[in-house]
Amino acid sequence: MPSSQFENYLKNNNTKQFSSQTFSDFRNELLQYANTFYKDQIVDFSEVSLGGMLLDFAAIVGDSLVFYAEQQFNELDYETATDPVNIEKHLRRANIKNSVASPSSVNCTFSIEVPIDKASPPSDLKPDSKLLPIIKKGTQVSSSNGINFILQEDVNFANVQFKKEVGEENEDGTASTLFLSADGLCISGNITREIFAFPDEEKDFFLARELNNTDVTSIISVLDEENNEYNQVDYLTQTTVFKKIENSNENYLTILPSPRRFIREDSFQTGRTLIRFGNGKGKEIKDNMFSNPEDLILPIKGKNNFSRIDLDPSTLLENSTFGISPKGRTLTVTYKYGGGTRHNVRDGSINSVLENPIVVFANNNDLLNDEDTRFIVESLSVTNKNSAVGGSDPLTLDELKAQIPSVIRSQSRIITHEDLIARIMTMPSDFGRINKAVALENNVSAGSVDLYVICKDNEGFYTEASDAIKTNLSRYINEYRLIGSNFNILDVPVFNFGIAMKINVKSGFDPFEVIFDVNSRIVETMRFDLFQIGTPINVNELIKVVEATGGVHNIITNRKSIVVSKTEEDSFFDMDDLTTRQYNKSVFNPLMNYREGLIYPQRGGLFEMRYTARDIIIAAQ
Numbered sequence: 001m002p003s004s005q006f007e008n009y010l011k012n013n014n015t016k017q018f019s020s021q022t023f024s025d026f027r028n029e030l031l032q033y034a035n036t037f038y039k040d041q042i043v044d045f046s047e048v049s050l051g052g053m054l055l056d057f058a059a060i061v062g063d064s065l066v067f068y069a070e071q072q073f074n075e076l077d078y079e080t081a082t083d084p085v086n087i088e089k090h091l092r093r094a095n096i097k098n099s100v101a102s103p104s105s106v107n108c109t110f111s112i113e114v115p116i117d118k119a120s121p122p123s124d125l126k127p128d129s130k131l132l133p134i135i136k137k138g139t140q141v142s143s144s145n146g147i148n149f150i151l152q153e154d155v156n157f158a159n160v161q162f163k164k165e166v167g168e169e170n171e172d173g174t175a176s177t178l179f180l181s182a183d184g185l186c187i188s189g190n191i192t193r194e195i196f197a198f199p200d201e202e203k204d205f206f207l208a209r210e211l212n213n214t215d216v217t218s219i220i221s222v223l224d225e226e227n228n229e230y231n232q233v234d235y236l237t238q239t240t241v242f243k244k245i246e247n248s249n250e251n252y253l254t255i256l257p258s259p260r261r262f263i264r265e266d267s268f269q270t271g272r273t274l275i276r277f278g279n280g281k282g283k284e285i286k287d288n289m290f291s292n293p294e295d296l297i298l299p300i301k302g303k304n305n306f307s308r309i310d311l312d313p314s315t316l317l318e319n320s321t322f323g324i325s326p327k328g329r330t331l332t333v334t335y336k337y338g339g340g341t342r343h344n345v346r347d348g349s350i351n352s353v354l355e356n357p358i359v360v361f362a363n364n365n366d367l368l369n370d371e372d373t374r375f376i377v378e379s380l381s382v383t384n385k386n387s388a389v390g391g392s393d394p395l396t397l398d399e400l401k402a403q404i405p406s407v408i409r410s411q412s413r414i415i416t417h418e419d420l421i422a423r424i425m426t427m428p429s430d431f432g433r434i435n436k437a438v439a440l441e442n443n444v445s446a447g448s449v450d451l452y453v454i455c456k457d458n459e460g461f462y463t464e465a466s467d468a469i470k471t472n473l474s475r476y477i478n479e480y481r482l483i484g485s486n487f488n489i490l491d492v493p494v495f496n497f498g499i500a501m502k503i504n505v506k507s508g509f510d511p512f513e514v515i516f517d518v519n520s521r522i523v524e525t526m527r528f529d530l531f532q533i534g535t536p537i538n539v540n541e542l543i544k545v546v547e548a549t550g551g552v553h554n555i556i557t558n559r560k561s562i563v564v565s566k567t568e569e570d571s572f573f574d575m576d577d578l579t580t581r582q583y584n585k586s587v588f589n590p591l592m593n594y595r596e597g598l599i600y601p602q603r604g605g606l607f608e609m610r611y612t613a614r615d616i617i618i619a620a621q
Contacts, residue, residue: 026059101339102433104391105468111380136358149186214271278323343391454606496566500614509551511620540597
């Protein structure tokens with residue numbers, strides 16, 4: 001291959017380089033060197049000669065070395081890195097952790113049948129207070145499509161405001177039982193246990209084990225055979241943890257030392273989770289929590305002469321600063337896993353309580369009749385009045401990489417709007433996942449911020465965040481907000497829209513092919529699926545896309561009438577799937593919101609095109 005073809009090949013396959021040295025530069029320098037020192041041995045250095053071939057080979061080696069050096073430089077920057085292994089390193093350095101599928105959340109209604117208090121009047125029937133149960137957190141329920149949900153908080157019928165209905169009646173028509181119902185927050189997922197044994201002869205400094213299941217949303221507990229608890233920390237040098245202490249109706253946070261601890265490492269590619277432990281000796285806990293390297297050189301202090309000292313670097317690592325190692329112990333790991341968009345089940349689909357629900361009776365438990373308690377437990381039922389939301393599939397490496405800039409700039413507290421959005425979008429997956437969020441200054445109160453949030457349902461359409469998701473979000477950001485900062489969590493109004501226009505087709509073109517091309521170009525170029533909260537519909541850009549399509553002569557429809565609103569009245573029956581396709585209730589007026597070729601949503605609003613195959617209507621003339 002002549003050198004000119006080599007040069008063209010390398011130009012087409014090389015990325016932008018930091019170095020100015022190219023194939024031509026290397027070859028010119030080699031040619032100058034050869035003419036200076038080897039002109040008596042080799043005279044012909046043309047492209048087709050043997051000397052030219054040697055120059056090409058040498059120049060290719062130099063250019064290849066530059067190429068790989070530049071590639072390594074690119075991998076050092078998260079913006080230009082392409083190797084998945086290096087991208088994972090950048091993500092870990094940025095402390096991004098929400099890499100697994102997130103579960104969905106929903107408030108479930110638990111119902112039980114309880115005998116009435118015989119002393120209560122017929123006009124105000126009350127249940128027997130001794131038989132009011134507590135459905136403990138950890139009770140598992142399931143939906144009709146096999147998605148399990150776990151109760152996250154106790155449902156205490158003795159302390160909550162429950163709804164009641166008359167159940168069974170006696171022969172004389174008086175009520176004998178009441179149906180009681182109360183709500184409890186449930187999050188999707190499955191709970192499982194794994195047992196790991198670490199032998200005494202284990203030589204690794206930081207022992208680790210990978211869990212069998214993917215999409216681990218939370219590690220509930222890690223206990224050894226002596227019931228010593230290992231706490232999850234952000235980094236192994238973290239010596240204390242926060243613990244929630246429940247006292248009556250209040251929850252308190254207290255700081256406790258954590259000599260036994262572990263960190264969690266998620267694989268951004270496989271979705272598996274690895275737990276890594278400290279490496280200190282477990283026989284005793286040292287008083288000094290931080291290792292002092294000066295202790296290693298105490299024997300040579302005050303000496304004028306000393307022999308060579310051999311220092312094992314491992315002694316610097318074997319200390320209690322990184323936590324006690326589980327070497328020689330057997331650990332039981334209890335964790336919750338599972339998530340994804342399929343966990344966003346429809347309303348009414350959660351309808352069964354799994355075996356062995358955790359039910360206790362707080363009042364006179366020892367004096368209760370086993371038959372009565374068995375009757376109450378067997379009467380337990382569950383349903384969900386609203387759809388579960390918040391579940392989403394794992395983010396891709398590119399989506400995770402896009403979070404790095406905002407996370408790097410964020411702090412461990414919420415100061416700016418950027419901090420708030422970054423904190424929300426990196427919220428741990430076991431809280432559910434917000435799909436889009438925006439923070440706007442409140443127009444009335446200068447100290448308040450309106451936080452608009454939106455989720456997606458199991459079909460991938462935008463839907464309001466449930467009360468459970470909002471509660472989770474409120475509790476999460478409350479740990480990072482400054483005193484005096486107020487956030488109003490609001491629903492994003494979603495406006496469905498469509499496109500309807502009539503075009504003139506140039507002579508000689510098939511109208512059906514032109515219409516197909518126009519539809520395809522609108523979907524591919526406008527990318528309505530990437531709209532953010534507050535993004536306007538650019539009618540000017542839409543017109544350019546249509547007019548640039550081959551075969552389109554001009555657009556007949558007035559530009560202010562191209563975008564149309566879609567509401568629940570436009571819902572239709574899909575003959576292919578035999579299901580009814582719904583639109584949102586929100587209504588907007590394209591003419592009223594039209595300004596200089598842009599159609600804006602109302603404050604905090606979001607435009608969504610639901611069914612591109614039906615919502616884009618192009619007529620040819």
